[in-house]
Amino acid sequence: MTIHQRTRRLFSISLATTLLLNICDAQAPSLDPILAPAIEHDDGAGFDAMASRGYSPLFNGKDLSGWWNPYPHGEANVVDGEIHLTADQKFFLVTKEKYSNFRVSVEIHLPEGPANSGVMFRCHVDEDAKKKVFGYQAECDGSDRRWSGGLFDESRRGWIWPSTKGRSLNQFLQHEEESKAAFADPRIANALNRNGWNRYVVTCVNDVITIEVNGIQTVRFRDAMDATGYIGIQHHGEKDQTYRFRNLFIKELPQIPAEQHVQLTVQEPVSIKRINDSVTQIDFGKVAFGNIVMPAPPGRGTATIHFGEKTKDGRIDQDPPGTVRYGFTPIRLGQQRGNWIVPTPIDPRNVQQSGLMNANPPAVLSPDSWQSVMPFRWIEIEGLDPDYPFELVRRRAAFSSTWNDDASAFECSDETLNRIWELCKYSIKATTFAGVYVDGDRERIPYEADAYLNQLSHYATDDNVTMAARTFDWLMENGTWPTEWAPHMVFMAHAEWMHSGDTEWLSHRYESLKSKTLLNRSGDDGLVRSAEIDRKRHDIVDWPQKERDGFVFTEINTVVNAFHIKALQRMAELARAVGKPNEAKRFSDRAKLAMSSLQKQVFDDEAGIYRDGIGTNHSSIHANFFPLAFGLIPDDKRPGVLAWLEEQDMQCSVYAAQYFMEGLFNNGSDCKAIELMTADGDRSWKHMVNSGTTITWEAWGMNYKPNQDWNHAWGAAPANLLPRFILGVQPLSPGWTTTTIRPCPGDLKFANGQIPTPRGPISIQWKKDSSFVMLVNLPGGVSADIALPVTDEATGVWVDGQPVEATKTKDRWILRDPIQGSATIEAK
Known part of the structure; x- marks a missing residue:
């Protein structure tokens, strides 16, 4: 299958998803515009917000330093912090520097009347040519055609996506029908605010190009024509027309957070033993992400360093289950002097920056200076003589450079809970290796729900937690696909504000959070609809799928709507915090409407509990403990739901257990919560600590998720549950005042x-x-x-x-x- 065939097929899937969402959206009300992200009024806030998120300005707001006009015509001026372009012929203003991989953000305001502009990227300049600037352009189309956000190859190959006869090469005409259908979709066709400001975001990672207009993705395409070039902005040539641009920013990729926020700690072995005539096993006591430094071995030939997370029959398990890690690195003897860093083998998924079109966002990289790292506890050195100084072998383990082991403590009368605390606290420490919260070692990317649970536990265990805000910003640019993961971004922002009290930080991110509430999928009754594609793929409820307690997916389901309502309630708080009381009231009113509708339509009065959704009589624990944890259940209904839940076992994953435990602790069922956390069997944290693991798992056991990894912080919920509930300490106002x-x-x-x-x-x-x-x-x-x-x-x-x-x-x-x-x- 060619790249373009694969692209066409995947875009068809994406288009089907969009059309199905629009079927749901057909029931959506005309939401108050104030609930949509606003970029119209700026007064410098946009500049400050972009700088706050780690972007570098391409335009300083004062002069045109770093820009030039390669044409003999056209005029560019700085007016009130904006770039104004005027001309009677087409021209482009371009940067003096070239860029390769990046995310660039530009705000454009088209003039009235016929107008066309765009953002050039990875473009080129030929001063001797009539059409001096050529290359990729993100189209800003002011006509009734409405192709804003399209991918155009200026003065070269014409339209790429969408494509059209007479203006596209034959290779792009293969997807003409699909691409035009995509731009006929109302969400894309109406993405441009024709008479106002529009934010264009273009992301280039290797050969993957993504274009967004006002938060709506319009293009995701692979094209390898250009790997580097200039950034440019366009005047289309209409006489007496002024094109306006502001807030031009770039973030060069890849970003590597660990370079500034993580350090390598040199650790001595806990034990060393000779296995046989050629193998020595070294134990470092706990799993950590790192590699090895050792005296360079003399002699001739080769030796092998084996790295492992798991042992079997006293040896490193070289064929471990799931994503449990094993790997080896061969070394040549007699080729070095002094100390020698031995890198771990590289898993391609952990460094992938541009996979398949529907693959995960780019992996979070570790610094090149470290050489490669992986999680391991044991090494086995094969091929060195017994007189080699094995006692001088060290592990270089990566932890947050500000981690403080003495920042937190917990002890109680139950020794099992004490062991659970130590396991979970260390799990949070060990998974700080990337500088942002990642999903263990499978893809090494952040996921929203994982990150929120990690954030809560990081707050409870460490006294320097800038990683939480850093992960939030990463996820706002590299979001993942599950429905309920989007509202977790509102949860993350709310938790950061409550912890830090930093309203300025919040104000820079408030507008972008509106898109995470699922309001675009809600109907006149306030409830979120789930199209067929949502029910099959996007709506998570719990993960892995086997942990859903038989949950029945329907168009309107209880779990998705519980997240929606809680996100609206927290958005109301955040709106008040940033001085938007009218918006706060609208979010609050919307939450009340949805909560009333949910209660009327999914609560089973006879059973006294919630059904999974409209159209089913099945009631899972998830449909009940999520509303309980979020405080959505009316006072007179809560005792019945709680009593029912107290009769249930841990019929959920380690992720959902966070919310199950919160619901129990918050409502006087602490005995039940502690009982579940320390229960016999394989669905509790007692089982984890008794297994001998030193970092929490992604699931309760391999039988529940065969491909799980053993270094996953979302399995460490007791790190926050024990301080927040058994000790009972939580912030009541922002900044812990x-x-x-x-x-x-x-x-x-x-x-x-x-x-x-x-x-x-x-x-x-x-x-x-x-x-x-x-x-x-x-x-x-x-x-x-x-x-x-x-x-x-x-x-x-x-x-x-x-x-x-x-x-x-x-x-x-x-x-x-x-x-x-x-x-x-x-x-x-």
């Missing part, structure tokens, strides 16, 4: 620990018997609302030996006044 301390002890006798915050650590110690005693130490500038669990014999609450006003509810003593500093609080 106020907190809530609400311990969920279950049947535990005591717990203590330290929770990092941007204002300093919070330490907690509590003990439960006939009374409940808690010692709290808060950093300066932090106050805490206290909610102690009720004990049988307690009649009141004392703080530092003095009685205080507190209200007793069914299961809590709620203190009237917040506390500050250090205090001993006792319900007795």
Whole structure:
């Protein structure tokens, strides 16, 4: 199959997806425009937002430094921070520098009347030619044809996508029908704001070209004609017409976050043993991403370094299951002096930047200076004499350069929970190796849901967590396909704002979050619709598929809508935070509408629980614990849902378990949550720690996900669940100026620990018997609302030996006044 045949077939799939989505969208209301991303009013905010996300300006807003006009005609001027082009003949203003792989962002405002412009990229200049500038262009089409966002090859091959007879080469006419149908799709045809500002984003990674107009992808195509060239902007030649451009930015690719944010730590072996006459095994105690440095071996011939995550019968397993890692590197003896870095073998998926057209986003690369790394605990050195100094072999392990092992702590009366905490905390540390949160070692890319769970646990275990915001920005540019993963971006932004209190950071990203709420798929009743392609591929519910508790997919399903509603509620909070109260009200009203519709249409009044969706009588645990975790269940219905869930087992994946546990802990079922976390059998974190693993898994076991890896941070949910719920510490306001301390002890006798915050650590110690005693130490500038669990014999609450006003509810003593500093609080 040729590249263009494959492209045509895959685009047909994409087009079918879009058309099916439009069937759903036919039921969508005319949403208030304020709920769509806005770029119309700028006043410098767009410039600051792009710089905040790591882009470099191509235009400084003051003069045309770095640009030139290769034509004898045409005029370019800087007016109020914009580039204005005027001419009576076509011309292009181009950069003086060439670029290869990049993401470029340009905002364009067309003049009234006949107008046509575009963004040139990887283009060329021939000063001796009449048509001096030629090459790729992202079309900005002001005509009724509406081909804005199309891929055009200026003064060379003509239209590439869409293609048309007389203006395209024959090779591109193969996809004429599909490409024209794509641009007839209303979402693409209407992507351009004809009388306003439009943001064009062009991404070039090797031979893959992607074009977006106002957040709508219009083109994704492979073409190898040009690998490098200039960036340019166009005046089409209409006399007395002014074309305006602003916020011209570029981010050169690939970005390698680990270069600035990760360091290699040299580690000594934990044990060394000679296996036989030619093999020595070295154990480093825990799995880490890294490689080996060793004294260069003398002699002649070759030796082999085997790297492994798993052992079998006392040896490195050279044929491990799933994506569990094994590899080997041959070395030549006598070719070096001094210390020798031995890189690990390279998995192509971990470095891939441009795969198939429907493949994952580019992998996150590690620095070339490291040489290649992989996760391993053991090495076996084969072919060296027993007198070689094996004790001098070291592992170079990659961790966040700011990781602080002393930032957090947890201990309780249940030793299994203590072991779970240590496993999960180390899992978060070990998976910081890429500088952003990645999916273990399969593709080495961030996924939205994985990243959110990782983010929560990173906040709870470390005191420098810039990686969370960095991962958010990465995912906004390299999003993945699942439906529920998009709302996780709203969750990530909300969590970052609550943790850091940085409203400026949030304001630079607020508008782009609107596209992550699933509003484009919602109907007049507020509920999100799922077309057939969504039900078959995009709607996740849980992953892997076997972990869905028999969930029945319908056009309107409970899980997708629970995520939608929670994203709207959090968008309302974020809108208030950035000073947009009218938008906050509209998001809030939309959430209320959807929540009312969901309750009426999917709640089974007879059973007292939620069905999976409209059109099925099946009720999975997912259809119930997601609404419970998100606080969407009416007060009078919550006890029934909770009682039903308390009868269920861990019928979900390690990912969904985060939300199952949150729902239980938040609603007084801490005993059930702890029971599930420490249960016998193979569906609990107890099973993980008893297996001997040192990093959490992607799934409960190989029988649930045969291709899983063993270094996946989304399996480390207890790293955040234990501090947030058993110790009970969570931020109540942005930046941790106020907190809530609400311990969920279950049947535990005591717990203590330290929770990092941007204002300093919070330490907690509590003990439960006939009374409940808690010692709290808060950093300066932090106050805490206290909610102690009720004990049988307690009649009141004392703080530092003095009685205080507190209200007793069914299961809590709620203190009237917040506390500050250090205090001993006792319900007795």
